[in-house]
Amino acid sequence: MELLTEIRVMQQVAHEPRAAGRTIALVPTMGFFHEGHLSLMRLGRARGDLLVVSLFVNPTQFGPGEDFKEYPRDLDRDLRLAAEVGVDLIFEPSVEAMYPPGFQTFVTVEEVTRGLCGAARPGHFRGVATVVAKLFHIVKPHVAIFGEKDYQQLVTIRRMVRDLNLDIEVVGHPIVREPDGLALSSRNLYLSPAERVSARSLSQALERAKALYRAGERQAAVLAAEARGVIEAQPHTRVDYVAVCDRETLEPLDEVKEGAVVALAVFVGRARLIDNCLLP
Amino acid sequence: MELLTEIRVMQQVAHEPRAAGRTIALVPTMGFFHEGHLSLMRLGRARGDLLVVSLFVNPTQFGPGEDFKEYPRDLDRDLRLAAEVGVDLIFEPSVEAMYPPGFQTFVTVEEVTRGLCGAARPGHFRGVATVVAKLFHIVKPHVAIFGEKDYQQLVTIRRMVRDLNLDIEVVGHPIVREPDGLALSSRNLYLSPAERVSARSLSQALERAKALYRAGERQAAVLAAEARGVIEAQPHTRVDYVAVCDRETLEPLDEVKEGAVVALAVFVGRARLIDNCLLP
Numbered sequence: 163m164e165l166l167t168e169i170r171v172m173q174q175v176a177h178e179p180r181a182a183g184r185t186i187a188l189v190p191t192m193g194f195f196h197e198g199h200l201s202l203m204r205l206g207r208a209r210g211d212l213l214v215v216s217l218f219v220n221p222t223q224f225g226p227g228e229d230f231k232e233y234p235r236d237l238d239r240d241l242r243l244a245a246e247v248g249v250d251l252i253f254e255p256s257v258e259a260m261y262p263p264g265f266q267t268f269v270t271v272e273e274v275t276r277g278l279c280g281a282a283r284p285g286h287f288r289g290v291a292t293v294v295a296k297l298f299h300i301v302k303p304h305v306a307i308f309g310e311k312d313y314q315q316l317v318t319i320r321r322m323v324r325d326l327n328l329d330i331e332v333v334g335h336p337i338v339r340e341p342d343g344l345a346l347s348s349r350n351l352y353l354s355p356a357e358r359v360s361a362r363s364l365s366q367a368l369e370r371a372k373a374l375y376r377a378g379e380r381q382a383a384v385l386a387a388e389a390r391g392v393i394e395a396q397p398h399t400r401v402d403y404v405a406v407c408d409r410e411t412l413e414p415l416d417e418v419k420e421g422a423v424v425a426l427a428v429f430v431g432r433a434r435l436i437d438n439c440l441l442p
Numbered sequence: 443m444e445l446l447t448e449i450r451v452m453q454q455v456a457h458e459p460r461a462a463g464r465t466i467a468l469v470p471t472m473g474f475f476h477e478g479h480l481s482l483m484r485l486g487r488a489r490g491d492l493l494v495v496s497l498f499v500n501p502t503q504f505g506p507g508e509d510f511k512e513y514p515r516d517l518d519r520d521l522r523l524a525a526e527v528g529v530d531l532i533f534e535p536s537v538e539a540m541y542p543p544g545f546q547t548f549v550t551v552e553e554v555t556r557g558l559c560g561a562a563r564p565g566h567f568r569g570v571a572t573v574v575a576k577l578f579h580i581v582k583p584h585v586a587i588f589g590e591k592d593y594q595q596l597v598t599i600r601r602m603v604r605d606l607n608l609d610i611e612v613v614g615h616p617i618v619r620e621p622d623g624l625a626l627s628s629r630n631l632y633l634s635p636a637e638r639v640s641a642r643s644l645s646q647a648l649e650r651a652k653a654l655y656r657a658g659e660r661q662a663a664v665l666a667a668e669a670r671g672v673i674e675a676q677p678h679t680r681v682d683y684v685a686v687c688d689r690e691t692l693e694p695l696d697e698v699k700e701g702a703v704v705a706l707a708v709f710v711g712r713a714r715l716i717d718n719c720l721l722p
Contacts, residue, residue, distance in 0.1 A: 173609050181460070181461045181462075182461075264691075266553045266605060267552070267605035267606055269550075270550060271547045273546045274546070295606055299607040299608050300607045321544075326547055326572075326575055327579040327580045411544075
């Protein structure tokens with residue numbers, strides 16, 4: 163496995179496999195790998211002849227007062243885990259190289275980033291879209307793999323790729339969960355033991371909404387309120403949102419007719435956790 | 443010469459020469475070719491193994507009340523002229539294909555688009571940056587050629603390419619002028635004979651600023667005022683701006699120390715014309 167940090171070198175390295183007709187798969191990450199990341203990499207391994215994992219904690223997607231500085235990092239461990247999964251190349255640029263003095267260009271995806279996490283984290287998805295566009299131009303992948311846990315991010319990237327005509331296939335990977343249902347996240351690290359127990363309520367809330375839906379409930383307000391109740395019954399939780407939305411536009415629904423996504427964001431202690439599920 | 447209108451087909455066509463190590467040169471245009479466009483194409487012919495000219499009157503870079511609808515168009519003539527210059531491929535997509543329903547992604551370059559034409563035409567450079575990013579993703583050029591007449595546009599594109607790590611060389615081509623100095627523009631078509639006479643004052647104003655600069659004048663306000671005076675002495679003219687700016691950041695200068703660009707925009711009758719020159 164190779165470790166590259168220079169943007170120019172990464173761009174040159176990408177030329178050869180492309181010219182030779184070999185497929186480049188990219189898994190963009192912020193590092194501190196857990197089984198969720200490793201699953202994305204295994205899918206990338208299956209989809210690409212050359213598997214590139216980018217590792218970059220992107221400052222422009224963190225708001226003021228958010229956890230950019232304390233976001234967990236462990237490069238040595240990440241390199242070891244990635245090598246075990248069969249990653250060919252880790253791209254780990256510096257913040258200074260990605261955002262040199264005079265940097266002033268941003269990619270904005272409008273409607274789909276307005277609600278949900280976009281409402282609570284202004285500028286977050288602008289930072290995400292911009293850094294992913296940059297990574298796409300640097301790594302030049304044929305296929306890029308994103309986790310479905312960050313559902314709004316996945317919708318945003320798909321929309322950007324379509325709107326800007328990026329010749330890249332975006333593949334979503336199902337959420338990877340702990341045995342008790344908690345979606346894997348680097349931010350689970352912030353949870354105290356008691357908060358960790360309460361955090362189970364996020365996936366339980368989604369299960370509750372799914373069960374109601376299967377039983378015939380179609381009113382979004384009812385599904386959301388029931389899910390919210392499951393979370394609020396637990397200590398240490400503060401719901402940011404529980405929403406039932408169109409799967410593609412992310413517009414809030416009144417009634418679920420042709421499927422939906424139930425998405426939620428909850429502070430558990432100081433950790434802001436997100437989760438979601440699809441209603442078929 | 444081939445004419446392509448389908449985005450997907452254009453992307454596929456671009457694969458082969460890239461894989462074979464052949465250089466793709468792109469000249470993005472809004473059509474209605476004059477000698478300025480043809481000069482860009484000749485430079486593109488020299489720089490690329492495959493020369494692609496895109497022809498798209500981009501609605502998102504026109505403001506409300508601007509001349510999108512009456513912007514001159516003549517595809518048959520354009521095809522003939524391009525073929526004569528040795529263009530390999532014309533890419534002429536429809537507005538509907540470029541901006542399908544649900545389109546919502548924009549590229550914004552911030553500081554360099556604030557002043558000059560950006561101040562008078564809000565949204566214009568967002569439209570330009572977005573469509574050029576799209577064209578870059580569709581045509582996949584190694585080299586892209588832009589005229590220096592649209593100086594702020596050239597600076598914006600260079601900045602976008604650098605900030606978003608597009609692996610594309612941006613080449614500027616010197617302004618092509620009529621024998622009496624008027625910079626070539628499709629919008630010169632809007633001029634009445636009397637206005638056409640007055641329009642000479644734009645390049646004369648730049649010559650005046652250059653002469654003063656050569657004679658030792660370094661105060662931006664003096665250079666701009668003298669240039670403005672040349673234009674305002676002519677009937678049918680209404681100056682939007684005459685500015686002396688840093689060549690890269692486009693920030694207005696008080697004193698010219700290490701070179702500058704003198705840029706101006708003037709309504710002559712209903713035509714909004716621009717021109718510029720560099721002070722070395």
